[in-house]
Amino acid sequence: MAAALDRSFAALSDPTRRAIVSRLARGPARVTDVAARFPITLNAVSKHLKVLERAGLLRRRRAGREHHLELRAAPLREIARWTSRYERFWNEKLDALGAFLEEEN
Template identity: 55%
Template sequence: MLTDLDATFAALADPTRRAILARLATGEATVTELAAPFAMSQPAVSKHLRVLERAGLVSRGRDAQRRPCRLEAAPLREATAWLAAYRDHWAERYQRLDALLDELRAAGEGQHGGTAR
């Protein structure tokens, strides 16, 4: 699974690829349609699509002469689940830090006779 995550995060590291995924989240699109908003050639966009395909984030279909690209969400769900474990870890750490700070504030107020500074 780590290799899949590596490919997912490597694909997501590029802003153009993230923009392509954002566009595909609204529906299928051809390479020509995906290339339109970018100042790059269709072959350059195709290279980005190959990276996304290797990561499993995009698939291409066949509709007569059209080869629409579509978003594949499973790798994104896996990456989100992996990140969620770390989010939970850090949330717990921040809660413990907040509790410690509350204790220190309470101890400090006790030493100063309860007056706020």
């Protein structure tokens, strides 16, 4: 589904959210734990977490009053898969004969 890619790319276009992903890669954390690292409000972090959650990049387990967050990297795999379709262009080798077919998404 294309909309999923939309959300994943959009979620990762913000440096704070990429930093949150980075943080969660080091292990699960609560909202407050994540927020502690950033100079913005807890509320702002809460919003970022919702964006990441909607993109499927994290899972939230409510445990009492605490929300335990853990990284879900499947969307990252989809992004890697999408970009890998253009690997042959990465080296700036101008062989335009590398034209190939593909369906969009």
